[in-house]
Amino acid sequence: MSSKDLRSKKIRAFVLLTMRPGTSEEIVQSRKIKGVKLANSVLGRFDAVAIIEADNSEQLAKIIYEMVEKNQYVVRTETLLSMFIP
Secondary structure, three states: HHHHHHHHOOOEEEEEEEEEOOOOOHHHHHHOOOOEEEEEEEOOOOEEEEEEEOHHHHHHHHHHHHHHHOOOEEEEEEEEOOOOOO
């Protein structure tokens, strides 16, 4: 794959969120933010997960910041970057 092909690919991130107790459904509102492809409450170690796609790392950071900043119930996040996008 050439470097030109790599530049044309989107960045995909999985954001794992810890929320204040009883507020995990609040993250569903993040679906309205451009670039947030999925935002759901989940069971397990984390309370919610969001899938974000962006054209570059700056745009990705802006989307994550907007998603977290607008949600007063977010306690902590962990972001996983996808290594491959089909």
